[in-house]
Amino acid sequence: MSDIELRGVTKRYGATTVVDGIDLHVQDGEFLTILGPSGSGKTTLLTLIAGLTELSDGRISMAGREVTHVPPAARNIGLVFQSYALFPHMTVYDNVAFPLSIRGLPAAEIERRVGEAFRMVRLTEFATRKPAQLSGGQQQRVALARATVFGPSILLLDEPLGALDRKLREEVQIELRQMQKALGLTSVLVTHDQEEALSLSDRLVVLDKGKVQQVATPTDAYLHPANRFVADFLGVANIFTGTPERLGDAVRLRLADGRLVPCPAPVDGSAGRPVDLLVRPERIRLGAPQEAGLQASVVDAIYLGQSVRYVLDDPAGQRIVAQSADRIARFRHGDVVGVDWEASDGWLIPG
Ligand SMILES: Nc1ncnc2c1ncn2[C@@H]1O[C@H](COP(=O)(O)OP(=O)(O)O)[C@@H](O)[C@H]1O
Ligand SMILES: [Mg+2]
Incomplete structure (x- = not known):
């Protein structure tokens, strides 16, 4: 279980500030969505939380512990990106088992955990296939299973459903939401799709030009936007x-x-x-x-x-x-x- 606290989080590339002094508290077990147009700094913000990018300024804490300079692997975070980034030569089973094998878990424990993750995303029957033999939605479910199998307390997702067609996208959305609730994962999802943000999140953060425009529940942001940008961007x-x-x-x-x-x-x-x-x-x-x-x-x-x-x-x-x-x-x-x-x-x- 883990909350995330951002204080003055800033990222500059040369003279350009792409993430600009963000203060944000993601509650334990919350599903928070970062929504904004292309280039607004969503991916950069997510990689700052993941530890994949160095901050220019500010600090980040997780579960009360400052992690600003802690490497990604030591943050106990599951990551899912739009490109599934599965290992093509490995079976689905081995893909999902991978985070456990590199952590040196005993084979029986690996089998138990992978089995559990497979049941959660309904993949059991595909265990022996290679990723290329799966549909986009199934591949993304494998990526979800792999990102959560080692028991992270935080899940970060960058446009994970962007490559899927509408029907698949809705299916995986439901699965993602169920899994997030069942595992109590503190989740931050990045999307430019306002419908997805409105339907999935407990709260959303609307970002423009690296700055927070509003943090609110989907209903509140939709009906009571804080400014003209949010009013126009949401629906x-x-x-x-x-x-x-x-x-x-x-x-x-x-x-x-x-x-x-x-x-x-x-x-x-x-x-x-x-x-x-x-x-x-x-x-x-x-x-x-x-x-x-x-x-x-x-x-x-x-x-x-x-x-x-x-x-x-x-x-x-x-x-x-x-x-x-x-x-x-x-x-x-x-x-x-x-x-x-x-x-x-x-x-x-x-x-
Ligand atoms: N490594 C980098 N070097 C320079 N500029 C970058 C780098 N990464 C991202 N940017 C710039 O930061 C801005 C925000 O990018 P990004 O976070 O990818 O936006 P989004 O995910 O909202 O589309 C963009 O203008 C992008 O060109
Ligand atoms: Mg992006």
Whole structure:
């Protein structure tokens, strides 16, 4: 069991800072995901935690012990990368047994542990095959088994499912999550796939240009992003810019063209100043056009299986995306509809 503490963790290459003063606490047994665009420093941060890269500044502790200058092999960490990095000439069994043989465990103990790891990722029947005789998903399960068979307390994964197609990816995601919980592994996963981050993690860290933008549960980051970057990066963001006005008991947002839309009350003394209001597609209600409210014309209705996604344009030229749990599309291209939401379903983006 192990938590991970990062204090001012920084990595510079020459004059470029790629990981910039990161403070982060990964709780014992937590599944934390580092999410960010390509080049934001995710892999570098993970290799710093693994000890594969020297820090330029800051320190890292695991289970209360400082490990900043401890070599990777002495950190008791399991690693999984996008490229499976299996030994091609070895059988699946020998691949998984490898971390145990180099640690000099007795053969009977190796057999017991490999058997256990195989059952966990459902690989038992493939033991005698070579990696090339397995599908991508199966190879990645071998990599997972090999990364955990020696009983690490921390598991670090860098885009481990990036090479898999969607269906396989979802299967391995479930397996990974079950294994992580069953073994109580403190896990840090790196991905640029926001759907994967939202579905797998206890908490996520959104990274941009080497800096932490937000640390939050997936729901909180999605509905209450800390800034405009997080709002845009996590899913589809309808953003309305305007000035909050108090009208009797309610607050409304006055848009540039004078129209008023539902808006939660500004938290601090920010009333009267321009703000960005976020409304996620699932929170938008479409109905008959109302005199007072926002109206938009339907550009497209996309059937998604469990819901329909409507793409609309309002007269000011703003694109609006709404997603409703409709079994068939209620509106078609060219329909003019009323666009509305609960004031409390909107989020005023800080900053
Ligand atoms: N060894 C290195 N030398 C110089 N620059 C590097 C090195 N490794 C990574 N970088 C740079 O650091 C930045 C972050 O890279 P990386 O951590 O791989 O991002 P991500 O995994 O989020 O795509 C990139 O601009 C990359 O070019
Ligand atoms: Mg990377």
